[in-house]
Amino acid sequence: DIQMTQSPSSLSASVGDRVSITCQASQDIKNSLNWYRQKPGKAPNLLIFDASDLETGVPSRFSGSGSGTDFTFTISSLQPEDIATYYCQQYDNFPITFGQGTRLEIK
């Protein structure tokens, strides 16, 4: 199985801050990586697909980059509604695997 390692596991930042989360794959997954947001008590929703493509309707403050084994998810200006846990997910190989999640809190 491909292991996805996210860091940090938790993060506290202020409204307006630039926030970044990294995801490292245990082997080359090209650009086969997605990012999801899961708000408390809700189902996850897709934010970024194919490593850097913004899902329709998702605010432009969210972005993704990277390829191969190293990926980054960025929120350019943190908003109060961004309180959530964020997950990366690879689909290059079965079984599909997720990172362990990054819990984002507002200071």
Place this chain on the structure above:
Amino acid sequence: EVQLVQSGAEVKKPGESLRISCKASGYSFTRYWISWVRQMPGKGLEWMGRIDPSDSYTNYSPSFQGHVTISADKSISTAYLQWSSLKASDTAIYYCARGEEGLSDPSWFDPWGQGTLVTVSS
């Protein structure tokens, strides 16, 4: 609007059987794979397996192969996840999610159902 609506919360005893459902609307059900994802209490997301509703072909994660069965009824646009003998460790929220189109490689999950909480306790 593309939507997946899951069945309600369940409370079961160890050893009992269970089938939960995921009803799709707003698109052609047989055109896209449906995956199931587990989230144990306070934990992350685990992909369990997927089904192609057009022919009921399935792929399972090795971690779940033999422990659960994924099926679908295309006449009512509904996918299912079932257990023949539940364990306490099956306590979790289970999500269905729409995946890739039929012959495409795996991709992203969008949208997701609202989740079904399964509690297994004696």
